[in-house]
Amino acid sequence: MARALYIHWPFCLAKCPYCDFNSHVRESVDHAQWEGALLADMACEAEAAGGEPLTSVFFGGGTPSLMPPSLVSRLLESAERLWGFAPEIEITLEGNPSSVEAANYAGLAAAGVNRVSLGLQALDDETLLFLGRLHDAAEGLAALEVAQRQFERVSFDLIYARPGHTLDQWQAELSRALAFGTGHLSLYQLTIELGTRFATMVRQKEFEPLDDDASAEMFALTREMTSALGLPAYEVSNHARPGEESRHNLTYWRYQDYCGIGPGAHGRRGGIATVRHRKPENWLKSVAASGNGIAETHDLSGKEQAFEAMLMGLRLAEGVDIGSMAMRFGLPGQALCDPDKLAFYEQQGLAWCRGERIGVTEQGMPLLDALLGELVPAELVAA
Template identity: 50%
Template sequence: MTEVGDPGALAVYVHWPFCVSKCPYCDFNSHVRDRVDEAQWRQAYEAAIDAAAARTPGRVVTSVFFGGGTPSLMDPATVAAVLDRIAARWPLASAPEVTLEANPGSVEAGRFAGYRAAGVDRVSLGVQALDDAALAFLGRRHDAGEALSALAIARRIFPRWSFDLIYGRPGHTPEAWASELRRALPLAGDHLSVYQLTIEPGTRFAVLHDRGDLVLPDEEMQGLLYETTQSVLGAAGLAAYEISNHARPGGESRHNLAYWRYGDYVGIGPGAHGRLTRDRSRVATRQKKAPEAWLAAVAATGDGLDEEQSLAPAERLAELLMMGLRLAEGVPLARVERETGAPLDAWIVPARIERLARGGFLERDTTRLAATVAGRQRLDAVLAALLPEPRS
C-alpha cells in the first residue's frame, strides 16, 4: 500500500479562492466576489488536473485537500467532479484521505451530506474561538452557537473531523485559554489545530498593530500560552505531532504530513504551490495567483502553471529542515543525504547542532534530528542558528 512519504506517493491540493468576507488576520490567497461562475471553475479544475497528471505519470494519490478561501462555499457537485477527475487521471491509494475546509457559517447538513457522498471523509472547521466576543474580534461571521451546530453536523456525517482555534489574542491569559481548551475537548475527534495569532503583512490587523491599536501578549505570555496548550491537550491524549497540530495516535492529517515530511504534492487552483521529485531533482511549482488570471490561463492553454523552478541542494536542505523540524518526529538523517547528496554534517558544522542541543532546543541521535518542545516553540530562531549560508 502506498503511504505518505513513499517515493511514488502524491498529495493533491485544490485551492478554492473565494470567501464571503476577508478576516482581518488572514493573508491567504482569498477573495470576495459578488458572483462566481461555478460551472466555469469546475471545467477549469478538470483541465488543470489533466495538466498536472501529465507532469506526474504513474504517481499514486494518497490524499486530497480542498483549501482556501472557503471550500464549503463550493457546490458538492463541483467537489464530486474534481474528485472524479483525480481518480480518472491518477491511481488512488487503497484509502485516500479527502479533507475539505469549512467555515461554520457556511455549513448546512444537506451540503455536508453532499460532500460526503462525493467522497470527502474528513472535514476541517475554522471555528477559531468558542465565545462570541472573541469571534467578533477575529472578524468571523459565525457565532459560538453556529460553531457548535456545525461541529454536531460534522460529527454526524463524517468519520473524521477537526477544527481550529486561535490563541494569543489581546489580553489572553493561560487560565482563560486552558478553560477554552477544556470546553473544546469534548467536541474534538481525533485531531485539533491550535494557532498562535500572528500579525501578517498586508492584513487589517497589521494596520491596527502598526498604529498601536492592536497589542498582542508579550513574548513571555505567548510562551505560557503555548505551554498551556501542550499541557492541557497532552493530558487529554491529543499530543502535539506538529507545532500547531494535535492528534490521537493515528489521527494525524495524512495530507499535511506530506508537506512536513517533504513529500511530493501538486497544487491545483489560484496561487497553489507544489513540490515534485523528477529524475532525482526537486522542482517547485506555482500556479498563477489571481483568480481571474488563473482562470484565463487555463481557458487559453489548459494549464494554470505560472512558474516551475529546480531547487538546488542547499534549498532542498533548508526546506526539508524548515518543514521536518516542525514535527515531533523530526527529520531522518538518511533523508537529508538522499535529498541533498551529502550527509548532514557536510552541510552544517556539528558544533552548531551541539550548541542548540546543549541549550535544550534540538535532539540528535544516530537516525534523526528533531526539535524539542522548546525548540519547536522557537523554531524560527533555531533555524536561523542552524542553517548554513546558501550554497549551490
C-alpha cells in the same frame, strides 16, 4: 511514497482581518466555468506528474465548504481517473462552521470527502466578532456537531494568544475544545501578518498584540493539556490522537511530492517547484490560454531542496533523518545540520539527536525560527 493533490478554492464570503491566505470575495462565482478550468488544470498536472496513486486530496482555500458538492464530486472522479486512489485515501476539505455550510456537509461526505477541517477559531461571540468571523459560537458548535455526524474524521482550528487573552481563559477554552472529542486540533497563535486589516489596526494602535512571554506560556500550556488528553503535538501547531494526524500535511512536512492546482497553489514534483497564478481572474485566463494555471516552474538544486526539507521537517516532533536526506540530495550530512551547533543546543535541552535522526525538543519549539537559523548552515540558507 506519498503523493498528495491540493486543490485551491479561492473564494470566501468575507475577508477575515487576520487572514493573508489567497482568498477573495466576489459577488458571484460561475461554478461551471470554475469546474471546467479546475478539471483542465488537474489534467495538465497529471500529465506532468502521473505515476503513483494519490494518498491524499486536500481542498483548501478560501472556503471550499462553499463549493457545490457536485463540483467536489466531479473533481474527485477526475482525480481518481487520472492518478488512481490508494486504499485508505484521505480526502480533506477545509470549511467554515456556518449553518449555510453545515447544510452542505452531507453532500460533501457523499461526494467522497472523509475528513473536514473546520475554522471554528474561538468559542465565544465576542472573540468571533473581533476575528471578523461570520458565525457565532452557537452556530459554530452546531456545525461541529453536524460535521462529527457526517465525516469520518473531524479537526477544527482555534486561534489563541489574542489581545488581552489570559492563561486562565485559554485553559478554560481549550478544556471545552478537547471535550468535543475530535481526533485532531489545529491551535494557532494569532500572528499579525503584513498587509492584513489587523496589521493596519496595530499600526494605528487600535490594539496591541499579546506579548511574547504570555504567548509562550500559552504555547506551553497548550502542549501540556493536549498531551495529557492523548492528542500530543506532532507539529508546531497541530495535535492529534496517534493515527489521526493529517496525512496530507505530513506529505509537505516530510518533503514528499505534491501537486497543487487552482489559484496560487504550489507544488513540488521530482525536484521541480510549480506556482499557479494567484489572482483568480489571472489563473482563469491562463487556463483558457494554455490549458493550465501555471505562472512559474523552476528546478530546485539539491541544496535548495535540502533547505526546504529541513525547514519543513524540523517543525515535526519526529524530526528529520539527516542520513537519508543527505543521500536523497547528494550532500554530506554536515551540509544539512551544523554538528557543533547541534551538540550545543542538545546540551541546552533545545534540540535532540538519536542516531541519524535530529529534532527540536518541546522546550525548543517556541524558538523554532531562531533554532533553524542556528542549526541549518548558512551555505544551505543562501543556496
